[in-house]
Amino acid sequence: MKLYSFQQLEKEFRIPFRYAKYLMLHNRLESVIKDGAIYVTEKSIRDFMQQPRSVRKRARISFLKKLGPGVITGAADDDPSGIGTYSTVGALFGLGLAWLALYLLPLMTAVQETCARIGIVTGKGLAGALKMKFGGRTMLVLVILLLTANTINIGADIGAMAASANLISGINFFLAAVLFTVVMISLEVFVSYHRYSYVLRWLVLSLVAYLVTAIVIRPDWLQIARSILVPKIMLNLNFMTAVVAIVGTTISPYLFFWQASEEVEEERDKHVLEDRRAAIISAEIKAMRWDTLRGMSVANLVFLFIVITTAFVLHDKGITNIASASDAAAALTPLAGNFSGLIFTLGIVGTGLLAIPVMAAASAYAISEVLKLPEGLSLKFRRAHGFYGVIIISTLVGMLMNFIGINPITALYYTAVINGFVASILLVFIFNIGNSRAIMRVHTNPLWVKIFGSIATIFMVLSSLILIVTLVISLRG
Numbered sequence: 001m002k003l004y005s006f007q008q009l010e011k012e013f014r015i016p017f018r019y020a021k022y023l024m025l026h027n028r029l030e031s032v033i034k035d036g037a038i039y040v041t042e043k044s045i046r047d048f049m050q051q052p053r054s055v056r057k058r059a060r061i062s063f064l065k066k067l068g069p070g071v072i073t074g075a076a077d078d079d080p081s082g083i084g085t086y087s088t089v090g091a092l093f094g095l096g097l098a099w100l101a102l103y104l105l106p107l108m109t110a111v112q113e114t115c116a117r118i119g120i121v122t123g124k125g126l127a128g129a130l131k132m133k134f135g136g137r138t139m140l141v142l143v144i145l146l147l148t149a150n151t152i153n154i155g156a157d158i159g160a161m162a163a164s165a166n167l168i169s170g171i172n173f174f175l176a177a178v179l180f181t182v183v184m185i186s187l188e189v190f191v192s193y194h195r196y197s198y199v200l201r202w203l204v205l206s207l208v209a210y211l212v213t214a215i216v217i218r219p220d221w222l223q224i225a226r227s228i229l230v231p232k233i234m235l236n237l238n239f240m241t242a243v244v245a246i247v248g249t250t251i252s253p254y255l256f257f258w259q260a261s262e263e264v265e266e267e268r269d270k271h272v273l274e275d276r277r278a279a280i281i282s283a284e285i286k287a288m289r290w291d292t293l294r295g296m297s298v299a300n301l302v303f304l305f306i307v308i309t310t311a312f313v314l315h316d317k318g319i320t321n322i323a324s325a326s327d328a329a330a331a332l333t334p335l336a337g338n339f340s341g342l343i344f345t346l347g348i349v350g351t352g353l354l355a356i357p358v359m360a361a362a363s364a365y366a367i368s369e370v371l372k373l374p375e376g377l378s379l380k381f382r383r384a385h386g387f388y389g390v391i392i393i394s395t396l397v398g399m400l401m402n403f404i405g406i407n408p409i410t411a412l413y414y415t416a417v418i419n420g421f422v423a424s425i426l427l428v429f430i431f432n433i434g435n436s437r438a439i440m441r442v443h444t445n446p447l448w449v450k451i452f453g454s455i456a457t458i459f460m461v462l463s464s465l466i467l468i469v470t471l472v473i474s475l476r477g
Contacts, residue, residue, distance in 0.1 A: 003032065003039035006283045013045060017287040021280070023048065038280050069262035070288060072358070073112060073255050074295025075204040078302045079355030080160035080325045080348050081153055082249045083210075086303050087328035089242050090310030092320045095227035096239075098311075100246055101304035102228050107459065108251055108296045110452035111427065114434035114445055115256045116288045119263035120281060121443045126260035127369035130429050133439065136370060142422055143366040147394065149418040150254050150359045152411045154398030157359075161352035162402065163326035164345045167333075174403065180352070181399040188357050189381055189388050200357070206350020207302045209343045213332075214305035216340050219312045228304070241470050244463045248420045250303065251460060254362040256426060261365040263288065265378055281443060309344070356395065364390035420464035427457040 009015045015023070020040065023029040030044035089097050115126055122129045131139045162176035187199060233239070310328055313335050314320070322328050325348045333341025361377060364387045368375030373386035381388050401411065431453045434445040445453065 002042035003034060004042065004045060005037065005039055009040060009045070013049065017283055038283065068288065068291035069259050069265075070112065070116065070292035070295035071204060071298065072200050072262070072295070072354070073259040073292070074297070074299035075207055075351070076258065076355040076358040077108075077250060077252065077255055077296075077299040078207060078210075078306075078351050079153070079359070080157040080164075080352045082303075082355075083306060083348060083351065084156075084160060084323070084325040084328065085245050085249045086306040087310045087314075087325060088322045089246060090307035091314040091322040091328070091331075093239070093242060094311040094315040095224060095307065096232050096234070097242060097246060098224065098227040098304060098307050099229070099231040100243070100250075101300045101307070103231070104247070104250055105296055105300050106448075106452045107456035108299070109293055110445075110449045111251060111430070111456050112255065112259055112292050112296060113289055113449055114430055114453060115260040116263045116292055117285060117440070117443065117445065118430070118433055119260035120284050120288060121440050123264060124260075125264055125365045125369050125375070126257045126430070127366040129260070129433055129439070130426075131370055133433055133436075134429060139370050142426065143363075143370050145418055145422045146253050146257070146366055147363045147390070149415045149422065150363045151394045151398050152401070152415040152418075153254075154356050154359050154395055155401030155406070156398075156411060156415075157352045157356050158395075158399050159402045160325045161349050163324070164329055164348040167326065167330055167345050168342065168349075177399055177402050180349075181395055184353065184357050184360075185392055185395050188361065188377065188391050192378075200354055203350055203354035204298070206347050206354065207298060209347030209350065210302050210305045210309065213340045213344050213347075214308045216337070216343075217309060217312055219308050224308060237470065237473070240466055244420065244466050244470070246303075247459060247463045248423070250299070251423060251456065252419055253422045253426055254359045256423075256430065257362040257366045258358050259292075261362070261376075265376055285443060309340075313340075356398075357391075360391040360395050363394050364388070420460065421468075424457070424460040424464045427453070427460055431457060 004012070006017050006020055009020050010017065020029065024031050024040070028044075028048055030041045031038055032041060033039075118124075118126060118129050122132075124132070127139055127143060130142075158177050158180055161180050162173045165171050165176040165180075166173050191199070309332070310322070314322065314328070314331055317335055319331055319335075322331065326345075329341055329345040329348060332344050365375055367373070367390050368384070368387045371386070374384040375387040376384065379387070431445070431450070433439055434453070435450060437444055
């Protein structure tokens with residue numbers, strides 16, 4: 001009896017891993033274990049391929065369902081506050097920092113692959129795995145800092161979304177903030193995980209807005225290519241602060257917790273594979289790697305195109321003072337045309353609807369795992385009050401920041417300090433686990449992840465130190 005590996009299925013029958021696993025779970029393909037690996041029998045694949053096209057078509061999964069947690073994680077990285085950071089950098093320095101979009105890609109990918117790998121191998125979210133290794137007290141302090149940073153970030157993002165909605169429709173800012181908050185909380189609490197994750201996959205498409213905007217303005221692509229390939233470094237406080245802001249926005253702690261927990265969520269109700277879990281881990285890690293690379297590539301491509309748009313439209317017109325994503329959208333409309341401004345603004349709303357629930361859920365996963373509370377978007381509200389309570393409270397507190405006079409943009413500056421500090425510490429712990437044979441067994445990080453992970457850790461430690469020094473200087477000034 002001939003057997004096919006997942007790799008052979010993709011090569012010979014064009015059936016990717018996630019689709020093959022879906023067919024196995026629904027008893028469309030028969031699987032066996034041989035030498036510790038999982039294979040599909042020739043008879044079952046032939047029988048499936050010989051079925052009428054209409055039958056096979058009903059078994060298909062859409063392109064969006066094939067997207068895993070890595071793509072959602074990458075898209076969530078470009079939240080409205082991130083868009084504001086990239087817009088500020090593009091307006092202030094033009095293409096001077098465009099090269100970071102390329103050079104940060106392997107660092108981001110190494111970090112997120114390690115987080116996802118930990119989730120797949122241990123069957124725990126990141127907080128649970130870290131608690132198992134380093135103890136509950138250490139993790140509780142880090143998780144409280146994470147919750148604080150995420151809540152402030154949520155507030156800034158809701159403010160950006162409400163301001164953008166006001167630009168588009170004239171709706172009252174405060175009413176828009178309330179409506180967005182109610183919609184996002186309702187989706188997370190009352191919609192099942194499978195439907196909700198499908199909604200998130202659709203929201204990934206909102207990032208296309210920034211690709212379209214950059215193309216419409218017809219920039220000088222040769223100049224862009226030079227700026228990306230040849231790094232430009234200026235040894236002054238403003239430039240270094242901008243570098244740190246981009247690094248802190250791009251490699252954010254909430255992404256670490258979200259992707260690890262979502263890898264666990266993806267497996268939670270796949271009981272059919274429980275008896276062959278060990279055999280399928282290697283294939284899952286390979287699929288996760290490509291999914292993560294796609295997600296991080298999307299995140300950095302959007303970062304690049306936002307910088308391109310604001311560099312050519314705002315910086316070149318002498319507009320260098322942009323404080324938020326909504327400010328960038330308002331400035332773009334008269335200079336780049338109504339269409340470009342509208343698309344850019346709609347992108348802010350779409351990315352906010354995607355990123356804010358991710359931040360709130362990341363906090364909920366972390367708190368719940370440390371306190372041993374039932375957790376997971378796949379659970380009903382009545383079974384996970386604490387988990388959903390964190391989501392609801394952190395989102396509401398974030399919204400209220402916009403009502404009580406706290407400037408979310410100023411708050412984001414302090415959040416960046418917290419994020420940089422938490423991320424630099426977390427990365428030390430994360431790579432300690434990812435490289436630990438005692439915990440990861442044969443699935444420890446490969447060499448390239450160890451190298452780029454070490455660079456990312458050093459970079460984040462230096463970034464947090466620079467942020468703290470910058471903050472001290474600004475407070476004294």
